[in-house]
Amino acid sequence: MRRTLHLAALLLPLFATPVLGQTTLRIGIGADPNMLDPAQSSSFVERVVFAAMCDKLVDIGPDLQFRPELATAWEWAPDGRALTLTLREGARFQDGTPIDAAAVKANLDRYRTARESRRRTELQQVTSVETPDARTVRLVLSAPFAPLLSVLADRAGMMLSPAVLPLAERVWENPICSGPFRLTRRVAQDRIEMEKFAGHWNAANIHADRLVFLPIPDNNVRLLNLRAGQLDLIERVAPVDLPSVERDQRLRLVAGDSIAYQTISINVGHGPLAAGPLGSDARVREAFERSIDRAIINQVALEGRFTANNQAEPPGTAYHFPELAAPPRDPAAARALLRAAGHERVAFTLKVPNQPTEAQVAEIIQSMAAEGGFDIRIELMEAGALVAATQRGDYEASVNIWSGRPDPDGNIAPWVASNGFLNRGKYVNAEVDALFAAARAVTETARRQPLYRQAAALWMADRPYLMLYHYRWFWAMRRGVEGFVPSPDGIIRFAGLRVGR
Missing domain, CATH: 3.10.105.10 (Dipeptide-binding Protein; Domain 3)
Structure with a gap:
């Protein structure tokens, strides 16, 4: 207990000087992400962070059904050997450049061919990516591939600005992406700081000005900081801690079914x-x-x-x-x-x-x-x-x-x-x-x-x-956090999430 209190005390000063007039959402995560590049990523906690940084072509809802994100519609060819996507009009990367068919093609070509990409096997059936016009992308397949939409609802569907793609293995140093929050600072083993991207297509439904991820592997420390008011939300509450969270009137426990x-x-x-x-x-x-x-x-x-x-x-x-x-x-x-x-x-x-x-x-x-x-x-x-x-x-x-x-x-x-x-x-x-x-x-x-x-x-x-x-997913949050919707994949969706004080 003495060690837990000491570690928690070290974390308290991190939030001593909030930006005046801004709302900050502070999330305790169970590990420090290794690689903030969707092409090279391979850990779960990276997907949690990517959900704030990088929009995907499609997403999944709480019912595990596909829903639009950067692509608003999709259609399979009659023989199953092509998938045509219609892109969202007006969507932009965090550097202001438009998310058009050429940018999507550049990302998909990197994922399926680049030496550093771990997405190559996921997209191996894609033989070419065509761009009939600025809002249409057609993925041509060597054979019918039923899991393709699921693949595009994960890291292989995350879109980064073409300006950073030439960095190849070093994309993680400057991951300019397409999500509701833009990376502003990272301190390894300490914190990941982001700010709201005002040009995001769904910015009106994003209610935090700043977002801070704190990697805290120790379950006790994460929970202690939540109780102390230094965090707003924590993921993966340890099963042994669930009864005490359920009894704590200052906190709310949200449980959800899991495919993990x-x-x-x-x-x-x-x-x-x-x-x-x-x-x-x-x-x-x-x-x-x-x-x-x-x-x-x-x-x-x-x-x-x-x-x-x-x-x-x-x-x-x-x-x-x-x-x-x-x-x-x-x-x-x-x-x-x-x-x-x-x-x-x-x-x-x-x-x-x-x-x-x-x-x-x-x-x-x-x-x-x-x-x-x-x-x-x-x-x-x-x-x-x-x-x-x-x-x-x-x-x-x-x-x-x-x-x-x-x-x-x-x-x-x-x-x-x-x-x-x-x-x-x-x-x-x-x-x-x-x-x-x-x-x-x-x-x-x-x-x-x-x-x-x-x-x-x-x-x-x-x-x-x-x-x-x-698993069964368990998140704990302060009573002032509203709009949280659990998802079976364990990923936090930020649209509609509000932080009250």
Whole structure:
């Protein structure tokens, strides 16, 4: 407690001198973003910040249905091999230049071809981007690609000013974007400051003059600063803190359904660390899964507020397959599998985001897995450092969050497809790739379901990932904050959000 109070006291002076006459919205986030460039970004917290900075071509609503943002209309070609977008009239970048078809083409071409872009696999079916006129963009595809709208509702649809695109890998140094707030200052590990962009197409519905993101990994410190009045809103309230927030009359807790999930990524083919027993033998990975119990993790670490799950889609949804449920915990069976694989015990390091909830989850897994024959070393890391380590193959296993997508392909293919931009452990299964390709080519749920089910059966048997649970989103805010609408993707939408004092 003494450490928590000390850290909170260090944060209090940050807000001692507000700008006179301006309204400032102060948000506590769970980590410091690594890369403020949609092309190079790969973490959830970056998407939270991008929601203020960068408009997308399309967005999703609380019902997970697509809705207009920079594109006000879209239409598929009869054969599914092209998507035509109509751009919003009068929209501008934060440097004042118009958001026209040429600018959109420049962004999309960068995302799908630039060396630094992690969006290339998401847009690999796009063979060309055409601009029939200033307000029309036509994406030509090599084959029908049902997830494309979902892709454009995320980082691959975020538009930056063409003036900064020549910076390539260094775009993050000056990300002039298209959203309601313009970046004015960033201090790494400290704060991200923005100001309202008066020229934004929806400026009349943006009610804060300034926006400040404070990366505060410690859940207790975030909550303490909210209670002290130094923050207006915090994301991802820890489950252990929910009862106290619910009792606090000064605060309001908003809960929402979530498409996000937590997973353990296992390095099965990326560099020397994949050569250990865990990475090289599916029997060892099965033993690891049989040594843990997701329901216990949910009850002990998460107050029973989340949903234990071994799949990328939440239970009860169209692409969740109950017949592929996780095997029950059986430490004896786990030890037998290890012996069959030639091991009495297996040791490995589990890299974990340096946040209390994730650390507790890891400790529970460590304790349970010990009974199944595993000696796990937990390595706590800041979010950016963890992402960088997994990208270069410097891990045996790591805990990761995925914020979820409205299309089933976006919930699993980035991790499991051989060219998926999140497939940091280099899992390869040609049959899985073929099933994903077939599922992307059709739009009817009844035709896509069996394809994703077959793919799930294959990768779940190989176990390059162990999904642990689906989140439920919890935000806490001062009573003076109004207009907040929860979204299943966990991203804050700023239109309509008001800050009272």
